[in-house]
Amino acid sequence: MFSTHKEQVIRSYKGEIAGRVHAAHWAQAGVVLAADLLDGRSDGRTHAPDQIDRAVEAVRAAGATGRILFQGDSGYYAGRVAERIVAGGGLFRLGVPRGKALWRAVGAVHEDDWIDAVDYPGAQVALLNYAPADWPDGTRVVARRVLYDAEQLSANPRSRRSRTVGKDQLALVLDGIEDTAYAYSFFATNEDLDLDEEIAQAEWEFRRRTKVEELFRDTAHGAGLSHLPSGSHAVNSMWMWGALLAYNLSAWLQMLAPIGTARRRIATVRRLLIARAARLVTTARRHRLRFAPAARELIATTLARIRAAVVLDA
Template identity: 30%
Template sequence: MLAGADSIDDLDLLRHGAMGRLFAGVRAPSTLGTFLRSFTHGHVQQLDKAGGGLLAGLSARVPGLLTGGDVDGIAFVDVDDTVREVHGYAKQGAAFGYSKVRGLNIQLATISTPTAAPVIARARLRKGNTASATGAGRLLAQAITTARAAGVTGRILTRADSAYYGWAFVGTALRHKAWFSVTARMTPSVTAAIASIEASAWKAIEYPNAVYDEAENRWVSDAEVAEVPFTAFTGRRKAEHVSCRLVVRRVKRLQPLASDGSEQGELFATYRHHAFITNSTLSVVEADQRHRDHALVEQVIAELKDGPLAHLPSGKYPANAAWVACAVIAFNIARTTAVAASMRTARWATLRTRIINIPARIAATGRRLVLHLPTHWPWTSGWKSLWATATGPPTPATT
């Protein structure tokens, strides 16, 4: 998977070139496929837990993986799901979900900081027609526990879109003493709260096409934010009512052109409103910025789909679930590799090109294997930094 495998047949890469000289016991792809099909649901759960433990070990080996050097700063746990389209009638669990395509649903939680790229805390494979928020509370609890085990000691902000707007997600965040930031559904109570915001409460923010007026010390923008106190989930029992902040961002709607192609002047500005609930103590502007950063989880999903999750290779559901768990482990190893090689912002595809699929040569001398890197190779320093981190002594404990 690290080298780009997205199907069982691609695992034959392990038997190419000099891989046999470096690794003993390399099996054929069919053998590995049989191994995956031997998994049960319990085995997958064990593998998922092992992946969480591995992430904690990787963060200890490479301290900048999660904290980015700031162990007491804020960390973000983002939860989202995606549908991976599949083909063939033999795929167990495949169904038509919210994306209107036949596939399997993958739910995942990522951990990131303002200075560290996201890693995957936990992930699970589900039936294609499973609702997005199903099991969100358990997944979030596992992700927060994994983040703490991996060295995150500061405040955790959990984020999700409107599909997770409910007590399961928010209640789990509260039980684990974490902040939450969840996109609100436009229910009657939410729309009424938005309508109650006074005109003077709106504050212009930095947004595409915004201009900063130095004279007036403010942004001239088509986007503004405001907040209002709000009580969420009033339809549930009183103990589950959540008093929080409703932060709203409104963006001016584009005016349609006139029949002659000219732009009409607006008599009354119309807006699109985007609201989310949060219990954070961040300022209204920063809370909005942090919430919008939830979109980075989409990049993680894109990298997985560009790699091992380009296909779900087996017809057996547990085998595909094990494949997803292995893909998570591979992603976290790749992210650790990027940090250790001083390529913190490199994507997985870039890492494969620069560090993993290297045009090197292996020679034997004095009963030792020597790896000869290409002359004038631009990524030599990064590769050597990775080698020193991987083979050197672990970072000494400070306590």
Template identity: 35%
Template sequence: MTSPTGALTLRPHIAHWAEAGVPLAATLLGGTEDPRQNMVEILDAAIAALPDGVEHIRTRWDAGYFAAALAQACIERGVSFAIGAKRTRPLMAAATHAPDDAWVPAIGMEHTEIAVIGYLPGTWPEDAGIRCIARRTRIPVEMIPTARARKRRTIPAAQLTLALDGLVDAVYGYSFILTDIDLTDPEDAPEDERGLALAEVEYWYRHRTDIEALNKDAKHGTALRHLPSANRAVNTVWMHAALLGCAIAAWTQELASTDHGNGRGRFTVTRFRREIIRTPARLIRQSRTILLRLPPGGHLLEIVLPRLQALPDPSG
């Protein structure tokens, strides 16, 4: 696929294991190709890459993957899902007509509420317990985004017209999720925790943006932002090599306990390469012992290497 200037435009689509912070599967598509064309293949590849013992899988998908086929594939594989829904007129109408008592506060977002609304696209499975979560954020008129801003598209056209005509002092921006995850509160939940299960699922889905940091790390740390060839096969090999570098950096830090132990708090690939891989050193012999002598000053390698050496031999 080429741009108007003749440049090759390709875009990697990557499935990450969020808790571990490592890539599981990826494919390289043209910049204008529909990412939904091989989303089931990516799902299967990601599932196959997970280690044994993972009891339940929950997946988060952007609205670019909004499709009934993906939902059906997840259901058939016993995988829970939350998929961003496109803002269609029927969906916007369903949200704007939701009763006031259906809305509960969102976690960690000011002036934002969430609710379960009665909407399911016609081609989606009706007997799979799929629910639609709507999120609305109050936006004062003076803070309405400019016409070119993506956020402006979250505001229903009727509300936007009233606001621009000076007839209302605030509007709501909406976003939507379709999920088969249980949103039911426990029967003994106190009144002040009503809707907590719903809020927790929406909060979990919203933080899929953590993955954007991993994608950024791959672009800047392992050169995924610059594909070197006009040949897609060559670029695909380059992409997998870049993601392998990300995985090596992530697992090394996991094994050496230099992170928080939950896929967070890690060095970027750039820092990992600079302070561990590219640390100058030399081997010396002293009293029949081989030593690795590092240059003066503190080095991460002094912490990482002994911890890696202390790990049990995987061969037994």
């Protein structure tokens, strides 16, 4: 008898049955280091310390040295997460949920202390005189603000932009009393940020962490992670790892294939290097695949680099 029940998944607000992947992604290498398949009710902060340990172990096994910088959104905002990172000798940048203490700290920033953000016209950043309680010593919070006109803000409680504006300021704009309002974002870090250039650079790098979202889009559309096929959590976890392995293989292949410096999607790599037509020919009792001229040089170069890498590794 067929059942629609699946272990450790829930229905989203859209009514779709869904699981939730929590992954540690190595930004420089562009590969996944550790992952867990959870449901929407599970708190990522509970699983994060163990995942941090696995990610560090994987990075060290790959030969990486130096301090490791962890970046995450506000879903991983917890003192115990920061403590685990610091215990391993790492640095952190973790998104901070907006709260009353933060709004007070923002209000205390002098106008002259706001500096222009990097690659974000109209945005400004500042270091707050605030640190969350019970976090590691040396924790500091960086704020970013962006000015929006009234017509750019919505009264819809699900509006992502409007949620970044203080409630009192948003009410003044929606009531027509004010014409503009600042939207704010925050992150906590244990880095030594003393110069304006260091603050702006750290905020720019933290903002760019959202590129990791391309990982999930790519695995969803290119490797089948948009669908969990089984009622078994174990089977769905294997499906998740199959999709993430496809992502990693795509990243490794792109390190060797001469297809440009920009990261290509799995579908593009498949089209350029994998799903290529060829004829099986036999000459001198040897079987060979003969590719079309357009693909022959690219595939030959890639295979040569793979063989060289295997020899070096051996």
